[in-house]
Amino acid sequence: MSEGRIFNFSAGPSMLPEPVLKRVQGELMNYEGSGMSVMEMSHRSKVYDKIITDCEANLRKILGVPDNYKVLFLQGGASGVFAALPMNLAANGKADYIVSGNFSGGALKEAKKIIGDGAREAGTTKDLNFTRVPTQDELDLDPEASYVHICYNNTIYGTKWHYDPETGNVPLIADMSSCILSEPIDVSRYGVIYGGAQKNMAPAGFAFVAVRDDLIGDEMGITPKIWSFKTQSEKASMINTPPTFPIYVCNCVLEYLLEIGGLEEMKKRNVAKSALLYDYLDSQDFYTPHAEKIDRSMMNVTFRTPNDELDKEFVAGSVEKGFTNLKGHRSVGGLRASIYNAMPYEGVEALVDYMKEFAAAH
Amino acid sequence: MSEGRIFNFSAGPSMLPEPVLKRVQGELMNYEGSGMSVMEMSHRSKVYDKIITDCEANLRKILGVPDNYKVLFLQGGASGVFAALPMNLAANGKADYIVSGNFSGGALKEAKKIIGDGAREAGTTKDLNFTRVPTQDELDLDPEASYVHICYNNTIYGTKWHYDPETGNVPLIADMSSCILSEPIDVSRYGVIYGGAQKNMAPAGFAFVAVRDDLIGDEMGITPKIWSFKTQSEKASMINTPPTFPIYVCNCVLEYLLEIGGLEEMKKRNVAKSALLYDYLDSQDFYTPHAEKIDRSMMNVTFRTPNDELDKEFVAGSVEKGFTNLKGHRSVGGLRASIYNAMPYEGVEALVDYMKEFAAAH
Numbered sequence: 001m002s003e004g005r006i007f008n009f010s011a012g013p014s015m016l017p018e019p020v021l022k023r024v025q026g027e028l029m030n031y032e033g034s035g036m037s038v039m040e041m042s043h044r045s046k047v048y049d050k051i052i053t054d055c056e057a058n059l060r061k062i063l064g065v066p067d068n069y070k071v072l073f074l075q076g077g078a079s080g081v082f083a084a085l086p087m088n089l090a091a092n093g094k095a096d097y098i099v100s101g102n103f104s105g106g107a108l109k110e111a112k113k114i115i116g117d118g119a120r121e122a123g124t125t126k127d128l129n130f131t132r133v134p135t136q137d138e139l140d141l142d143p144e145a146s147y148v149h150i151c152y153n154n155t156i157y158g159t160k161w162h163y164d165p166e167t168g169n170v171p172l173i174a175d176m177s178s179c180i181l182s183e184p185i186d187v188s189r190y191g192v193i194y195g196g197a198q199k200n201m202a203p204a205g206f207a208f209v210a211v212r213d214d215l216i217g218d219e220m221g222i223t224p225k226i227w228s229f230k231t232q233s234e235k236a237s238m239i240n241t242p243p244t245f246p247i248y249v250c251n252c253v254l255e256y257l258l259e260i261g262g263l264e265e266m267k268k269r270n271v272a273k274s275a276l277l278y279d280y281l282d283s284q285d286f287y288t289p290h291a292e293k294i295d296r297s298m299m300n301v302t303f304r305t306p307n308d309e310l311d312k313e314f315v316a317g318s319v320e321k322g323f324t325n326l327k328g329h330r331s332v333g334g335l336r337a338s339i340y341n342a343m344p345y346e347g348v349e350a351l352v353d354y355m356k357e358f359a360a361a362h
Numbered sequence: 363m364s365e366g367r368i369f370n371f372s373a374g375p376s377m378l379p380e381p382v383l384k385r386v387q388g389e390l391m392n393y394e395g396s397g398m399s400v401m402e403m404s405h406r407s408k409v410y411d412k413i414i415t416d417c418e419a420n421l422r423k424i425l426g427v428p429d430n431y432k433v434l435f436l437q438g439g440a441s442g443v444f445a446a447l448p449m450n451l452a453a454n455g456k457a458d459y460i461v462s463g464n465f466s467g468g469a470l471k472e473a474k475k476i477i478g479d480g481a482r483e484a485g486t487t488k489d490l491n492f493t494r495v496p497t498q499d500e501l502d503l504d505p506e507a508s509y510v511h512i513c514y515n516n517t518i519y520g521t522k523w524h525y526d527p528e529t530g531n532v533p534l535i536a537d538m539s540s541c542i543l544s545e546p547i548d549v550s551r552y553g554v555i556y557g558g559a560q561k562n563m564a565p566a567g568f569a570f571v572a573v574r575d576d577l578i579g580d581e582m583g584i585t586p587k588i589w590s591f592k593t594q595s596e597k598a599s600m601i602n603t604p605p606t607f608p609i610y611v612c613n614c615v616l617e618y619l620l621e622i623g624g625l626e627e628m629k630k631r632n633v634a635k636s637a638l639l640y641d642y643l644d645s646q647d648f649y650t651p652h653a654e655k656i657d658r659s660m661m662n663v664t665f666r667t668p669n670d671e672l673d674k675e676f677v678a679g680s681v682e683k684g685f686t687n688l689k690g691h692r693s694v695g696g697l698r699a700s701i702y703n704a705m706p707y708e709g710v711e712a713l714v715d716y717m718k719e720f721a722a723a724h
Binding site: 002004005006008010011012013014015016018021022024025028029030033034035036037039040041042043045075076077078079080082083109110113114196198203204205206221222223224225226239240241242243244245246249322324325 | 364366367368370372373374375376377378380383384386387390391392395396397398399401402403404405407437438439440441442444445471472475476558560565566567568583584585586587588601602603604605606607608611684686687
């Protein structure tokens with residue numbers, strides 16, 4: 001870490017790799033001799049076209065997106081996609097949602113606006129305060145649903161699907177906002193994966209969507225053109241001006257990921273970081289982890305001290321240590337360390353040291 | 363202009379003031395001692411909250427937005443707002459659209475998806491190839507419409523409304539994407555003004571909306587939460603993660619505008635720049651302006667040489683001179699010089715010199 005920079009445990013937007021920030025800073029006034037900042041470029045220019053084309057190609061390469069999937073960059077974040085999904089994919093008015101946290105619940109709510117009660121809660125662990133995701137046995141799936149929607153990593157509760165639910169012929173759709181690019185995934189198991197960019201990919205401002213070709217084309221008449229999977233895939237995500245700068249930074253992140261060894265390497269690093277934190281949590285009894293072991297997130301680690309007052313004291317002390325954003329989300333309380341790709345191992349080491357110190361002192 | 367930087371006549375995204383770019387570059391790795399890039403900040407953090415709050419306050423101040431208007435920052439660009447307008451404001455299923463160019467036509471098309479033929483073309487100059495906007499006499503307004511929509515500056519054709527159409531009690535809505543912040547406006551004459559940020563405000567990635575309080579609240583059930591004027595005004599444009607970095611750059615632009623004297627000063631500069639170009643066009647007969655004098659845009663100057671071949675030659679020669687993006691939009695052809703706020707006077711001088719040279723040589 002450069003001098004003055006801190007360990008930022010934010011759930012998103014969150015840390016970006018320092019080499020990426022340095023590159024962006026260096027190119028800011030004049031990108032590759034173009035005489036312009038990327039922020040100033042016409043999205044229809046050759047110089048920008050190469051950036052967004054590279055970004056899509058690099059994302060395809062890193063994730064191993066099959067050829068029969070389109071990759072789109074859309075505006076409105078994952079919450080925008082919540083609305084776009086039923087518009088594009090639920091022509092029969094039926095879709096199943098598994099609710100394993102706030103965002104999967106939010107996705108269901110947005111779908112209900114479009115298809116009413118045809119958007120169905122097909123399983124939830126709300127009664128367990130979302131300490132894990134539902135098991136296959138706990139699901140009640142409709143074989144006629146247009147799709148089954150899950151949130152793959154639950155940022156707020158610190159859980160993650162350790163298995164893909166069996167959905168028969170119904171396409172599985174996964175919101176991967178807070179785990180995308182953290183480890184290799186098999187895209188072909190999903191009809192759609194999507195997510196907001198602001199955790200592991202880029203600064204806030206867009207969502208990526210990878211959608212299987214056969215699911216595109218049967219959209220509702222009300223679908224805004226900027227969210228039409230069909231139109232945006234025909235126009236290479238350029239039906240209107242895309243968020244040009246965040247997409248450029250995304251490409252810088254992807255090029256950096258390729259340089260360091262792609263998602264196999266990233267997974268190795270993320271396993272090491274999360275193991276350091278979980279192993280410590282499992283070795284003591286001052287802090288209580290929120291998530292059940294089987295469904296623990298590799299990106300968001302949730303826990304609490306013995307009481308709310310100590311949680312507050314923990315946060316206050318962490319700021320003095322030069323950490324930030326360790327407070328848990330208001331809906332679950334306690335503490336949360338988001339340790340996305342760009343969080344260095346040293347950041348987690350420093351956090352565990354502080355946790356030990358704090359526990360010893362109380 | 364710093365060494366290596368060029369005069370970029372792009373219709374958008376387009377030039378940003380150099381002092382803004384330098385500031386952004388300087389603050390990129392560590393914003394005001396926060397230890398973070400703005401790109402890395404939680405949108406819920408105090409440090410970012412000040413940025414977005416300042417941005418709204420500065421925009422209100424510069425535009426003189428009355429207290430009974432909400433100012434929102436929304437994702438999806440102006441094209442997103444095209445869909446959001448009928449959802450939020452046309453509960454009675456009726457809205458009038460005056461079509462004076464591509465984007466006003468696009469707004470009508472998006473509205474038709476939501477309210478069908480209740481979205482009505484209430485006047486157009488299509489037959490004139492959009493060389494001016496309609497006169498009041500050419501309008502056919504429905505007194506029961508929820509609103510009348512205009513595009514205030516037509517980027518592609520280089521025209522601008524030189525008057526506000528009389529709409530009686532029906533609120534007037536103006537898309538100001540390509541002229542916002544170019545001169546003072548009286549916001550109170552409009553029910554809503556809005557626009558994409560990527561011309562005079564900021565890098566691409568969001569739209570601003572200023573909406574009168576009494577128009578908020580009667581939205582359709584299908585309205586996605588990220589486009590709900592009601593919800594977004596209650597949540598200070600934070601219903602989900604906003605495009606944090608483009609909004610930060612917007613605030614830098616606004617602070618710069620305040621430093622140089624606000625919109626009175628900006629208008630003076632823009633009048634001088636556009637007069638230089640139009641006066642030259644009116645003094646010769648090699649180039650033919652596209653727009654009629656009465657409705658000429660101060661931001662986008664459209665013209666053509668005697669034929670298409672010469673237009674192409676003009677563009678090729680302009681690139682050698684270190685200019686870029688002078689080709690007209692495909693739907694009108696010819697040439698276009700977009701001379702937004704950040705284009706220096708020297709840029710227009712250099713362009714006129716080149717135009718004289720080119721005319722003399724042909």
